[in-house]
Amino acid sequence: MPLVKAKKHLGQHFINNDQLAKDITELLSFNKDFQILEIGPGMGVLTKFLMNVNINFKVIEIDKESITYLKNKYPDFKENIIEGDFLKFDLKKNFKSNISIIGNFPYYISSQILFRVWDHNEKIQELVGMFQKEVADRIIALKGRERGILSVLIQVFYNVENCIDVSPENFTPPPKIQSSVIKLNRNNRKELECSKKLFKQVVKTAFNQRRKTLRNALKTYNIKKDSKVESLLSLRAEQLNVEDFIKITKHVEAIL
Ligand code: SAH
Numbered sequence: 622m623p624l625v626k627a628k629k630h631l632g633q634h635f636i637n638n639d640q641l642a643k644d645i646t647e648l649l650s651f652n653k654d655f656q657i658l659e660i661g662p663g664m665g666v667l668t669k670f671l672m673n674v675n676i677n678f679k680v681i682e683i684d685k686e687s688i689t690y691l692k693n694k695y696p697d698f699k700e701n702i703i704e705g706d707f708l709k710f711d712l713k714k715n716f717k718s719n720i721s722i723i724g725n726f727p728y729y730i731s732s733q734i735l736f737r738v739w740d741h742n743e744k745i746q747e748l749v750g751m752f753q754k755e756v757a758d759r760i761i762a763l764k765g766r767e768r769g770i771l772s773v774l775i776q777v778f779y780n781v782e783n784c785i786d787v788s789p790e791n792f793t794p795p796p797k798i799q800s801s802v803i804k805l806n807r808n809n810r811k812e813l814e815c816s817k818k819l820f821k822q823v824v825k826t827a828f829n830q831r832r833k834t835l836r837n838a839l840k841t842y843n844i845k846k847d848s849k850v851e852s853l854l855s856l857r858a859e860q861l862n863v864e865d866f867i868k869i870t871k872h873v874e875a876i877l
Contacts, residue, residue, distance in 0.1 A: 635663050635664060636666045636725055636791060637791060637793045642666045645751070646723065656678060656679070657721045658678065658720050658723075659680040659722075660680075660707045660724035661707070661724050661726060662682050662687065663725075664687060676701070680703065681710055682703070707737075708730060712744060721747040722748045723748070731752050751802050753800060754786065757800075758783075759771055760781055760805075769859075770824055773828075775805060781805055781806075786799065786800075788800075815867055836854040844872065844876070850869050
């Protein structure tokens with residue numbers, strides 16, 4: 622069977638190391654209550670190890686050539702292949718139960734995938750994914766310069782863990798960057814104690830002017846002097862943890 626020709630615009634860097642692929646899949650909990658969804662199976666290097674555990678899971682792939690390859694190679698698996706774009710895929714409608722997501726994600730949509738995880742946190746219980754190392758470092762950063770909007774949004778609902786650092790020669794073609802596999806595990810927070818929409822907006826606003834103190838960065842919210850959150854306002858966004866952002870959002874919500 623001819624191999625799939627790697628397409629740059631789809632972020633295709635195929636894992637060429639079976640042991641690595643196996644190690645990645647073994648990071649999943651295989652909890653029977655969670656249905657597994659693999660994003661971007663390509664030629665199925667992760668998929669085949671998942672099949673060894675259980676054939677009842679779904680994959681979503683945008684590339685027609687990869688889909689044809691998978692259908693020919695794994696005819697019994699045909700029904701489990703969803704043809705389409707993960708970013709447009711309706712998770713709520715298509716999955717009744719909770720899900721675990723896994724993938725060697727195409728780098729060009731890695732942030733969008735993470736924003737979808739934020740949107741669907743009540744459904745997505747676990748995620749094991751390959752990211753550009755820089756993005757992975759942001760997600761797991763608990764404080765400091767690497768922190769960004771996605772660090773905060775993901776850490777609201779997930780415990781984060783760096784699992785495997787991966788160098789370029791493990792992919793065909795090799796990317797120009799280092800990669801890391803990280804794992805997200807849904808924490809115990811049921812929902813936010815403040816508006817989710819406003820929380821995201823406050824975090825974004827704070828990080829959009831990350832060099833400024835929050836007093837300046839969050840000017841548009843007109844937080845009064847000597848308010849309850851005064852002590853936080855002299856800090857910069859990267860110095861705040863999730864709870865601090867919740868406090869500020871609750872305060873802003875009350876004065877809106
Ligand atoms: N899992 C394979 C392929 C990884 S490359 C391996 O590790 O070797 C990334 C894969 O994501 C490619 O197969 C690419 O076609 C697919 N992909 C890219 N954009 C996508 C999207 N929006 N939705 C679903 N799959 C996508």
